[in-house]
Amino acid sequence: MKDKRILFVSSEVVPYLPETELALTAFNAAKNAHSKGVQTRIFMPRFGVINERRHQLHEVIRLSGMNLVVDDMDMPLIIKVASIPKERMQVYFIDNEEYFKRKAVFTDEDDQLFEDNDERAIFFAKGVVETVKKLNWAPDIIHVHGWMASLLPLYLREFYNEEPLFSESKIITSVYSNPFEGTLNEKLADKLKFDLNENDKIATVRIPSHTNILKSAIENSDAIIHGSENISEELTTFIEEKKVPVLSFQEENFKESYLSFYADLVSAK
Numbered sequence: 001m002k003d004k005r006i007l008f009v010s011s012e013v014v015p016y017l018p019e020t021e022l023a024l025t026a027f028n029a030a031k032n033a034h035s036k037g038v039q040t041r042i043f044m045p046r047f048g049v050i051n052e053r054r055h056q057l058h059e060v061i062r063l064s065g066m067n068l069v070v071d072d073m074d075m076p077l078i079i080k081v082a083s084i085p086k087e088r089m090q091v092y093f094i095d096n097e098e099y100f101k102r103k104a105v106f107t108d109e110d111d112q113l114f115e116d117n118d119e120r121a122i123f124f125a126k127g128v129v130e131t132v133k134k135l136n137w138a139p140d141i142i143h144v145h146g147w148m149a150s151l152l153p154l155y156l157r158e159f160y161n162e163e164p165l166f167s168e169s170k171i172i173t174s175v176y177s178n179p180f181e182g183t184l185n186e187k188l189a190d191k192l193k194f195d196l197n198e199n200d201k202i203a204t205v206r207i208p209s210h211t212n213i214l215k216s217a218i219e220n221s222d223a224i225i226h227g228s229e230n231i232s233e234e235l236t237t238f239i240e241e242k243k244v245p246v247l248s249f250q251e252e253n254f255k256e257s258y259l260s261f262y263a264d265l266v267s268a269k
Contacts, residue, residue, distance in 0.1 A: 001263050002037035006030070007139035007169075009043045009128055011146030013091065015084070016050050017105065022176050025227050026145040027084075029174075032255045033262065034089050041137065043128045045120070045148065046080055046093035048103045057082045057093060063134050068126045070119050071191040075099070077127050094127035106148070106180065113180060117148070118188040118208060122195075125152040129160055138165045140266050144173045145227065147180070150213045151192075153220035159195050170265045173217040174227035175235060184208040211235060218242055223265050225258075 010026035017023050026042075034040045050057070063079035078095040094100075099120045107113055114120070129152075132139070144152055153171050160166060185191075188208040196202055204216045215238055218224060223245040231239075239246060245265060250257045 001033065001259055001266070003039065004140045004262075004266060005039045005041075005137065006033050006141045006143060006262065007041050007043070007128075007132065007137075008143050009145070009149045009152055011045065011124075011148035012105075013042060013044050016044065016055060016082075016091070017047065020178070021228060022146050022174075022178060025174065025176075028254065029143065029145075029258055030089060031084075031087055032258060034087065036259060038262075040089055041132075041135075041139075042084075042089060042091040043131070044091065044093060045124050046078075046095035046100050047105050048101050049105060050093070052080070055082050060092075063131055066130060068123055068130065069194070070122050070126075071194055075123055077123075077130065079127075079131055092131060094124050094131070096123060096127075099123055113182065113184065115185055118185040118191060121148050121151050121184075121213075122191060124148060125155045126159075126195075128152060129155060129163070129166075133163065133165055136165070139169050141262055142166075142169050142171045144171065144217060144221070146176070147178075147210055147213050150217035153217045154192075154201060155195070157220040158199055158201060170222040170268075171220065172223045172225060172261075172265065173214075173221040174225040175214055175218070175231055175239070177228035177230050177232070179210040179232075182209075184213070223247070223261070225261070 008030045012023035014023045014027045030040050057080045060079045060081050066077050067074040068077050080093040082091050189202050189206045192202050205212050224239050225247040226249040229249045247261045
């Protein structure tokens with residue numbers, strides 16, 4: 001895997017957000033690959049709770065400045081970057097004042113999901129792709145973590161399917177047992193139609209529950225990793241029916257197992 005390129009896209013990464021199973025796993029997967037000579041880039045949303053001064057985030061003017069269209073609205077894209085101390089790994093932050101300035105991550109002070117989480121997820125997916133295109137950095141593997149990143153596989157497969165930069169990229173989705181209650185905005189499918197027209201794959205998120213959003217990521221991925229020990233039976237069955245390479249939950253041999261899984265996927269025809 002030395003000199004291969006892996007793009008890690010996660011809704012949560014330590015040290016920028018609190019330590020959760022997802023945030024730690026995304027960080028450790030990237031750190032381990034980076035330590036073995038893999039070229040890595042990490043992308044995450046620039047949530048308002050992230051302390052820019054402490055973590056030394058700075059805007060990258062040459063990457064910022066474009067507008068992304070979300071449900072027929074032009075939303076300015078701001079790109080910020082930081083380096084994880086001691087690791088020399090670059091982290092790119094997808095930012096927009098309307099979507100990410102608020103001092104919270106996914107829910108309000110009453111623990112209710114933000115009404116625009118669906119648009120935030122669309123903006124994040126498109127922001128990642130457009131930024132990587134500007135970097136002209138073709139990843140061998142794109143490893144997705146977290147539900148807010150889970151529209152990325154759909155966009156890569158359907159909206160950016162003719163983008164040559166990603167023509168050889170293999171998509172891995174890690175599935176975690178960290179569901180939210182209820183659903184995202186019920187108009188998510190209609191908003192996706194602005195980019196994807198009457199695409200059959202939109203039907204998966206017609207009811208935008210946590211499970212269905214992950215199903216969308218799974219059905220548009222080349223391989224799946226169980227990021228948590230206990231995944232719901234519904235998702236486990238859905239993964240099995242997909243008939244793609246699957247890595248079971250790793251506790252003891254995390255480093256070796258992930259690298260081997262990456263290498264096998266890259267070498268597969």
